[in-house]
Amino acid sequence: MDxxxxxxxxxxxxxxxxTAYGSQLALGALGVTLIYGILxxxxxxxxxxxxxxxxxxxxVTWAFQKMGVSIAPxxxxxxxxxxxxxxxxxxxxxxxxxxxxxxxxxKAAPVTLVIVSMGVMFVMNxxxxxxxxxxxxxxxxxxxxxxxxxxxxxxxxxxxGLAIKTSAGLTIITAVIVxxxxxxxxxxxxxxxxxxxxxxxxxxxxxxxxxxxxVVMVTWLIVAALATIAxxxxxxxxxxxxxxxxxxxxxxxxxxIVGGLGNPLGAIAGGxxxxxxxxxxxxxxxxxxxxxxxxxxxxxxxxxxxxxxYKHAVSFVILIIVLLFKPTGLFKGKSV
Amino acid sequence: xxxxxxxxxxxxxxxALENVSxxxxxxxxxxxxxxxxxxxxxxxxxxxxxCEGQHSGDVVVDGHPILGLSSDxxxxxxxxxxxxxxxxxxxxxxxxxxxxGAYANRARDDEAANLERVMSxxxxxxxxxxxxxxxxxxxxxxxxxxxxxxxxxxxxxMLDEPSLGLSPLLCKELFQxxxxxxxxxxxxLLVEQNAKQSLAIADRGYLLENxxxxxxxxxxxxxxxxxxxxxxLGAGGTASGAAKKGSAEKSAEDAVIADVVTRQPxxxxxxxxxxxxxxxxxxxxxxxxxxxxxxxxxxxxxxxSSTAGSHEARLxxxxxxxxxxxxxxxxxRRLQPVRMQSPEVPVPKEPKKPVVVEVYRAPRVEVxxxxxxxxEFERD
Numbered sequence: 001m002d003x004x005x006x007x008x009x010x011x012x013x014x015x016x017x018x019t020a021y022g023s024q025l026a027l028g029a030l031g032v033t034l035i036y037g038i039l040x041x042x043x044x045x046x047x048x049x050x051x052x053x054x055x056x057x058x059x060v061t062w063a064f065q066k067m068g069v070s071i072a073p074x075x076x077x078x079x080x081x082x083x084x085x086x087x088x089x090x091x092x093x094x095x096x097x098x099x100x101x102x103x104x105x106x107k108a109a110p111v112t113l114v115i116v117s118m119g120v121m122f123v124m125n126x127x128x129x130x131x132x133x134x135x136x137x138x139x140x141x142x143x144x145x146x147x148x149x150x151x152x153x154x155x156x157x158x159x160x161g162l163a164i165k166t167s168a169g170l171t172i173i174t175a176v177i178v179x180x181x182x183x184x185x186x187x188x189x190x191x192x193x194x195x196x197x198x199x200x201x202x203x204x205x206x207x208x209x210x211x212x213x214x215v216v217m218v219t220w221l222i223v224a225a226l227a228t229i230a231x232x233x234x235x236x237x238x239x240x241x242x243x244x245x246x247x248x249x250x251x252x253x254x255x256x257i258v259g260g261l262g263n264p265l266g267a268i269a270g271g272x273x274x275x276x277x278x279x280x281x282x283x284x285x286x287x288x289x290x291x292x293x294x295x296x297x298x299x300x301x302x303x304x305x306x307x308x309x310y311k312h313a314v315s316f317v318i319l320i321i322v323l324l325f326k327p328t329g330l331f332k333g334k335s336v
Numbered sequence: 337x338x339x340x341x342x343x344x345x346x347x348x349x350x351x352a353l354e355n356v357s358x359x360x361x362x363x364x365x366x367x368x369x370x371x372x373x374x375x376x377x378x379x380x381x382x383x384x385x386x387c388e389g390q391h392s393g394d395v396v397v398d399g400h401p402i403l404g405l406s407s408d409x410x411x412x413x414x415x416x417x418x419x420x421x422x423x424x425x426x427x428x429x430x431x432x433x434x435x436x437g438a439y440a441n442r443a444r445d446d447e448a449a450n451l452e453r454v455m456s457x458x459x460x461x462x463x464x465x466x467x468x469x470x471x472x473x474x475x476x477x478x479x480x481x482x483x484x485x486x487x488x489x490x491x492x493x494m495l496d497e498p499s500l501g502l503s504p505l506l507c508k509e510l511f512q513x514x515x516x517x518x519x520x521x522x523x524x525l526l527v528e529q530n531a532k533q534s535l536a537i538a539d540r541g542y543l544l545e546n547x548x549x550x551x552x553x554x555x556x557x558x559x560x561x562x563x564x565x566x567x568x569l570g571a572g573g574t575a576s577g578a579a580k581k582g583s584a585e586k587s588a589e590d591a592v593i594a595d596v597v598t599r600q601p602x603x604x605x606x607x608x609x610x611x612x613x614x615x616x617x618x619x620x621x622x623x624x625x626x627x628x629x630x631x632x633x634x635x636x637x638x639x640x641s642s643t644a645g646s647h648e649a650r651l652x653x654x655x656x657x658x659x660x661x662x663x664x665x666x667x668x669r670r671l672q673p674v675r676m677q678s679p680e681v682p683v684p685k686e687p688k689k690p691v692v693v694e695v696y697r698a699p700r701v702e703v704x705x706x707x708x709x710x711x712e713f714e715r716d
Contacts, residue, residue, distance in 0.1 A: 107388075190439070193428070193432055193435070193436055194436065194439060196425075196427070196428060196432075197425050197428065197432075197436045200425040200426060200427050200428060201423075201424070201425050201426070203386055203419060204419065204423050204424070204425060204484075205425075205436075206385075206386050206407040206408070207384060207386065207407060207411065207416070207417050207419060207423070207485075208411065208436050208437055208439050208440070208484065208488065209407070209408045209411030209412060209439045209440035209443075209488060210408060210436075210439055211406070211408045
């Protein structure tokens with residue numbers, strides 16, 4: 001038995017990757033939940049909005065790298081992020097003007113808007129692939145690790161190493177900052193309050209003199225920022241490939257629904273819940289169990305519940321369980 | 337102040353309002369009385385710019401036309417609406433609700449002063465500033481709703497059935513606070529079904545029937561008007577008198593009225609009964625009201641013989657009637673097999689009231705049977 005090594009292995013292989021992944025999902029789910037709360041439809045184009053934001057950020061990063069601009073040891077992508085956000089904001093607001101507003105004025109049913117958003121999704125999907133191609137793109141630079149496994153072992157003398165990737169650390173810190181800023185905005189500023197009011201009771205918001213078009217525009221701006229940040233962080237942490245963002249849509253929606261659609265706090269909780277479940281179910285626990293159990297109980301197999309190929313199934317299962325037993329989500333969002 | 341001229345609103349083919357003209361002055365309380373579906377809420381929603389129907393006409397506030405403007409511009413113009421039901425942001429705190437009321441530019445500078453005013457009007461809101469509005473009681477939520485509307489510094493405050501779902505005591509308090517609001521120089525347009533209390537605080541009133549304004553008068557006169565008493569104040573005695581007069585005029589309308597006056601011997605009639613209206617396809621009250629309005633100038637008010645007459649005699653005739661009715665019903669049962677739908681079982685007429693044909697309407701029960709293995713139903 002060696003609890004210390006077990007704990008280090010657990011942190012290294014489960015807690016840190018899941019937290020980073022959870023932060024990315026939470027940022028994505030926040031975008032979905034805000035659109036649902038205020039524009040009252042499920043935005044299927046969100047995954048590809050993330051891809052678009054990440055793509056612009058990558059292009060700008062490459063330009064910076066060519067010019068020799070860097071903020072080492074941090075990745076240059078951080079510097080390029082504002083440009084990505086600006087471009088994505090322009091894209092989504094343009095889309096809103098050109099597409100969504102038409103249906104909003106016609107007071108189209110939410111399900112119509114969902115289908116419309118699917119159309120937008122395919123267009124954005126094609127746009128991203130057309131511009132940057134379908135392949136994996138590398139754009140991370142700067143220091144790779146905050147602590148590498150070897151350094152950690154030398155430092156502590158343990159057998160297990162603990163490696164913290166820069167991208168993982170950056171993801172978590174950025175997510176905390178972004179979420180704090182978002183909640184401050186929603187709860188303390190006049191515009192944020194008007195957004196919550198609009199989400200709560202649309203008619204009454206109108207009667208209070210809140211301009212709905214302004215609320216919608218601010219929402220798209222925030223969503224563009226959230227999507228670009230989430231997309232870029234995901235790309236830094238794993239890799240950028242347009243199709244993965246399309247696949248990411250499922251865990252993102254699962255997170256938003258599990259937490260309760262329309263509830264920002266729920267989106268964050270849902271993101272972490274999905275991420276931890278996915279990682280925990282697909283992780284081979286052999287190492288951790290060998291350290292933590294008496295020798296005679298040590299597992300012979302990998303102690304892995306599901307192959308990593310099935311990780312999306314986990315979000316599906318959680319989604320179904322939540323919809324069956326608590327359709328409004330854990331944090332009492334709107335019913336789906 | 338607020339003037340509505342020839343406002344018409346239609347939802348597709350359905351005309352919800354036709355050529356409605358009303359006027360509210362500063363510091364005046366105006367009440368609009370009308371039955372369900374008469375178009376009261378539509379009127380208020382059209383004025384505040386959140387009505388989805390097609391509209392025509394003019395709505396003018398202080399000389400500025402506001403009809404057709406977006407709702408936020410109308411709020412800037414000084415018109416605030418407390419919508420039907422609980423007009424609150426349920427997930428927000430009381431304070432946030434109130435502050436959001438002051439979102440309009442016209443109210444931002446006076447936000448603190450207005451907040452103070454609302455808090456002094458409803459001290460309870462001051463104590464509970466940080467409570468989530470949804471968790472408050474019905475009366476308190478209504479206070480939040482009115483407070484929110486007042487925060488926009490309105491010249492005209494419109495309320496859509498604020499007494500709905502409130503206890504009589506709370507209702508009274510609410511109307512008292514409205515008189516306080518009026519003292520601040522705000523014109524109040526009140527839509528109500530609670531005619532008694534609303535007329536008590538109002539200066540003037542309008543009757544809205546089937547999309548039309550049918551009558552306008554001072555609140556005092558309206559309160560004593562037999563037609564209003566009949567329709568909204570539940571004065572059964574004068575009402576039957578009015579119906580009698582109506583039938584004395586031999587118009588076709590009145591014949592219909594006489595035909596369908598339903599009997600409710602045990603209590604005075606307060607709410608119009610649904611089934612009669614449904615059967616007729618139009619409001620019985622509207623017919624009665626229009627009949628009595630027509631006849632009011634020509635005939636003096638009845639001496640309320642039925643109410644003022646000796647109660648004992650009335651009771652006796654009533655009991656006699658019930659007994660005969662019961663006996664008749666029992667005999668019928670014996671003669672015929674039980675019928676699930678008995679459209680009308682006529683009750684013997686009272687000799688002293690020859691004109692009014694009194695009809696006992698049995699509740700209609702229709703039994704449908706489900707066809708096996710399908711979702712179709714057939715009448716039994």
